[in-house]
Amino acid sequence: MLRIFIDSPLGKGIRGIKENEARMTALGYNTRYYKLIVYSLSGMMAGFAGGLYAYFNEYVSPDLLNWMFSGKR
Numbered sequence: 001m002l003r004i005f006i007d008s009p010l011g012k013g014i015r016g017i018k019e020n021e022a023r024m025t026a027l028g029y030n031t032r033y034y035k036l037i038v039y040s041l042s043g044m045m046a047g048f049a050g051g052l053y054a055y056f057n058e059y060v061s062p063d064l065l066n067w068m069f070s071g072k073r
Contacts, residue, residue, distance in 0.1 A: 005041075010034075010037070013029055013034055014034050014037075014038055016029070017029070017031050017034055017035070
């Protein structure tokens, strides 16, 4: 599904912003809008992954809320 998103016109704009944001701004793209979309999409994917983690392990302990845990995997 992400491959389809990357190959879409929106995904191509995001790749252009990744390569050279100033150029995309000069071409008339609203880079803030694209960044907001990508940020929201990444948050959605992280939430989905966290939900799957809890589902498959059937338990989420409080030590997983530590900020050091995010760099372990």
